[in-house]
Amino acid sequence: MPILEVEHICKSFEHTEVLKDISFSLEKSQVLSIIGSSGSGKTTLLRCLNFLEIPDEGVIRVHGEKIFDGREENFLKESAIRKNRLHFGMVFQSFHLFPQYTALKNVMLAKELQAKKREDFKQNKKQILEEIRTEAEGLLEQMGLKERMENYPHQLSGGQCQRVAIARALALKPDILCFDEPTSALDPELTGEVLRVMKGLAEQKMTMVIVTHEMSFARDVSDQVLFMDAGYVLEHGSPEEVFGNPKEERTKQFLAGFFAG
Amino acid sequence: MDLFFEQLPIVIGSLNEGFLQTLKLFFVTLFGALPLGLLISFGSRSHITIRMIFKIFIWIIRGTPLMIQLLIIYYFPGLVLHNAVWGGDEAGRFAASAVAFIINYACYFSEIFRGGIQSIPVGQDEAGMVLGMTKSQIFFRIKLLQMIKRILPPMSNEILTLVKDTSLARIIALQEIIWAGQAFMKGSQGISGAIWPLFFTAVYYLICNGVLTVVLGKCEKKLEFFK
Numbered sequence: 001m002p003i004l005e006v007e008h009i010c011k012s013f014e015h016t017e018v019l020k021d022i023s024f025s026l027e028k029s030q031v032l033s034i035i036g037s038s039g040s041g042k043t044t045l046l047r048c049l050n051f052l053e054i055p056d057e058g059v060i061r062v063h064g065e066k067i068f069d070g071r072e073e074n075f076l077k078e079s080a081i082r083k084n085r086l087h088f089g090m091v092f093q094s095f096h097l098f099p100q101y102t103a104l105k106n107v108m109l110a111k112e113l114q115a116k117k118r119e120d121f122k123q124n125k126k127q128i129l130e131e132i133r134t135e136a137e138g139l140l141e142q143m144g145l146k147e148r149m150e151n152y153p154h155q156l157s158g159g160q161c162q163r164v165a166i167a168r169a170l171a172l173k174p175d176i177l178c179f180d181e182p183t184s185a186l187d188p189e190l191t192g193e194v195l196r197v198m199k200g201l202a203e204q205k206m207t208m209v210i211v212t213h214e215m216s217f218a219r220d221v222s223d224q225v226l227f228m229d230a231g232y233v234l235e236h237g238s239p240e241e242v243f244g245n246p247k248e249e250r251t252k253q254f255l256a257g258f259f260a261g
Numbered sequence: 262m263d264l265f266f267e268q269l270p271i272v273i274g275s276l277n278e279g280f281l282q283t284l285k286l287f288f289v290t291l292f293g294a295l296p297l298g299l300l301i302s303f304g305s306r307s308h309i310t311i312r313m314i315f316k317i318f319i320w321i322i323r324g325t326p327l328m329i330q331l332l333i334i335y336y337f338p339g340l341v342l343h344n345a346v347w348g349g350d351e352a353g354r355f356a357a358s359a360v361a362f363i364i365n366y367a368c369y370f371s372e373i374f375r376g377g378i379q380s381i382p383v384g385q386d387e388a389g390m391v392l393g394m395t396k397s398q399i400f401f402r403i404k405l406l407q408m409i410k411r412i413l414p415p416m417s418n419e420i421l422t423l424v425k426d427t428s429l430a431r432i433i434a435l436q437e438i439i440w441a442g443q444a445f446m447k448g449s450q451g452i453s454g455a456i457w458p459l460f461f462t463a464v465y466y467l468i469c470n471g472v473l474t475v476v477l478g479k480c481e482k483k484l485e486f487f488k
Contacts (some may be wrong), residue, residue, distance in 0.1 A: 050391050051390075052391065054391065082390075083393075085393065088391070090390070098403050099407065100486075110394060113394060113402070114281065152486065153487075248299070
């Protein structure tokens with residue numbers, strides 16, 4: 001059974017249709033890259049998965065369980081959305097770390113807030129917080145940030161910030177990790193360190209949906225590639241199919257811009 | 262000169278007493294207007310009808326002199342409604358002053374808060390949301406401190422102004438420091454026709470605002486650990 005099924009997602013802003021009948025599915029441990037020019041709707045699609053935008057129509061299933069249906073009111077309640085979006089982790093283009101917290105606290109915060117709702121929190125407070133801390137330290141270590149845990153975001157480079165943001169998203173153990181152009185705000189030197197971390201996650205079988213302009217990376221790491229144009233999925237297949245043998249003229253045109261020379 | 266040194270202890274004693282009332286009004290206003298201002302700032306960012314009501318209210322309060330507001334709040338219930346809610350004593354005058362000052366300053370504070378909230382990038386909300394946080398968690402755990410850092414300089418300005426504005430309560434005869442200084446012109450405790458006590462009150466304001474400037478500056482420094 002696929003871990004993620006997206007069926008007939010539509011989304012408009014005012015009178016502009018941004019997503020037009022988008023469907024795809026993803027198996028556990030697969031990596032899906034979404035490519036396309038700016039304004040093609042790829043970021044909106046990702047934001048719909050995290051419910052930062054609410055789709056107008058369509059169905060989203062995770063592990064076969066319906067977590068969104070545009071026709072059913074009960075999926076639109078704030079509490080339902082808050083619970084269901086935890087299936088997804090999100091890494092933003094410009095990190096959005098919390099500036100007043102250290103790298104470590106950034107990773108721990110959401111987990112701590114969740115833990116406070118546990119019934120045994122008062123009795124086992126010390127132990128629970130210790131566990132959260134150990135886990136967060138482990139994640140930052142995995143991101144190569146062992147020495148940077150007590151630094152504040154403004155003391156870190158862009159690449160380091162983005163790796164903290166990845167650790168922060170992983171802390172809640174999402175089923176699917178989403179990336180919205182994670183390297184677009186970084187200079188080329190720092191891009192490499194973030195891509196390496198993402199490659200590492202793919203090797204560890206993390207299920208990921210990545211909106212990216214890094215075509216070589218998408219080709220190397222992805223199991224599926226989705227090319228979007230003007231709100232439609234124009235091409236969808238393995239990286240070999242989409243990069244090696246695109247069917248649509250528009251796809252060829254787009255890729256030519258990247259791989260020319 | 263001998264006379265001056267004779268009068269000085271009497272004047273200082275009286276001014277100290279008045280300044281205590283000034284400080285009381287200052288602190289009561291500050292601790293009342295800060296939370297009320299936050300509530301008003303939420304109101305002025307909510308649904309359109311509610312927002313319009315708050316906007317009009319803020320417009321009226323900021324658009325009219327605090328002195329008139331003091332007079333209306335103090336005299337209107339008794340003179341027009343024939344219900345002297347405040348009573349005629351010092352406690353009543355203080356209560357009326359506190360109400361007028363809290364409402365007035367809450368409106369100014371609310372606009373500073375609104376600017377502060379709006380200046381925080383929407384990405385902070387979104388980052389909190391994707392981590393499953395509730396709206397109040399996002400506000401109190403993520404945005405509040407960032408907001409405080411941003412609004413501290415304009416807030417400091419407003420707070421220093423408040424110290425001096427408390428003197429307006431003189432208009433309804435609240436026995437704050439200006440009232441105490443003025444008393445020696447008309448005659449009090451055997452001193453009359455003396456204007457220097459009134460001038461001397463300025464020293465109190467100056468010292469008070471000096472202390473506040475240092476304290477608020479320290480607060481700003483404290484928040485420099487993040488950007």
